[in-house]
Amino acid sequence: MCTGESVTAVKAEIKMEAGVRNSERSCDDKPRPYLCTTCKKRFTRNDHLKRHRKIHSEKYEPQRHMNTGSKKYKCIECGKCFSSNSYLSKHRQKHTGVEPFECTVRSKRFSKSREFAKHGRLHSGEKPCKCHICGKVFSRRTGVYLHMIVHTDERPFRCHVCDKTFKWSGTLHAHMRVHTGEKPYGCSQCAKRFGDFSTLQQHRAYLHSDRRPHQCPHCGKRYKTKDKLKRHVRIHTGAKLYSCRHCAEGFGRLEQLKAHLLKSHNEGTWFTCDICRKKFTYGSHLKQHLRRHEDSKSYVCRECPMQFYTATELKAHQPVHSDFEQFCCGSCGKTFKHKTYVASHFKKCSEKLGFDFKSLCDKLG
Secondary structure, three states, X not given: OOOOHHHHHHHHHHHHHHHHHHHOOOOOOOXXXXXXXXXXXXXXXXHHHHHHHHHHOOOOOOOOOOOHHHXXXXXXXXXXXXXXXXXXXXXXXXXXXXXXXXXXXXXXXEOOHHHHHHHHHHHHOOOOEEOOOOOOEEOOHHHHHHHHHHHOOOOOEEOOOOOOEEOOHHHHHHHHHHHHOOOOEEOOOOOOEEOOHHHHHHHHHHHOOOOOOEEOOOOOOEEOOHHHHHHHHXXXXXXXXXXXXXXXXXXXXHHHHHHHHHHHHOOOOOEEOOOOOOEEOOHHHHHHHHHHHHOOOOEEOOOOOOEEOOHHHHHHHHHHHXXXXXXXXXXXXXXXXXXXXXXXXXXXXXXXXXXXHHHHHHHHO
8 A cells, every 4th residue: 555654745745735736737828926936936816825825834744634545546656545446547558659649740659648738739830828927828827937037037057157147047058158169950961060069050051051041021031030021121121220339320230230329439349350451240150260370161061162250151052053044133024043143233233224223222221
């Protein structure tokens, strides 16, 4: 018989907290004005908060009302007891490896219907769990719990090398590779390596894929990433999100503002090459520049033996191997493979049509 006092106490405590959680679903948009000052958890009702506070009390002792004597169905593998044979059968699946629920999209299998239903939301796009502060939605309640730290100033994870703090342990773990130099994620199509998997995914999508899923609603031009599309849309809207605090100048991109602060107001830090003393506004630009001194060409074309110093140079080269002409003259409709070709053509074309090319460029930004 499973009469372990400590096991019973822990289960009772978990059950009590679960009862509160069931009443305080994060999958709705109800206001939660009652705050636990110990763990910052919020509740819709004061009696739920009072019940929850007992867990933090030193005098709290879980109720031991569980009738362990009624649990006559015992697992022969681990000794755990259950009140019914159906519960025991479900538990046995952990030991037998039986997974009756199958996802037809990914051929993945699950032992529990609850986990199968949660997984199904990845394909259906269903996100029933909502943050009551900002309204952001998630497919699982755990996503809401992890997200809630965004609304606090709490950064409990600290780097012991540089004292930088983080909201999540995973972010700190990835940051530590900056100090160790570890780059465990390698690209299978080139020699490039990365410190985290998300950067590798961005590298693959940007450099080694022809997919352009993000389309401009104004002109139909397509981009590989959302960030590239957002930058492009500002050309149509004229939005200048970044303003200089010293003068009235506005900029569409953050790097433009940073360059302006350095050049016009001497604010910030230049990144200087120790070999030729050339200055850069970003450390990443200096790294790219140093490859030229080292003659390090790590970007290799898949179609020919040519190698390049930067991803931008490789990207500019790739249209040589394609018949696709992605650039178009807005005046006559002629298409070109390279942006530089259409720029020089447009100058001649605009002059033939009687446009002032310089003033036209100033208007377009």
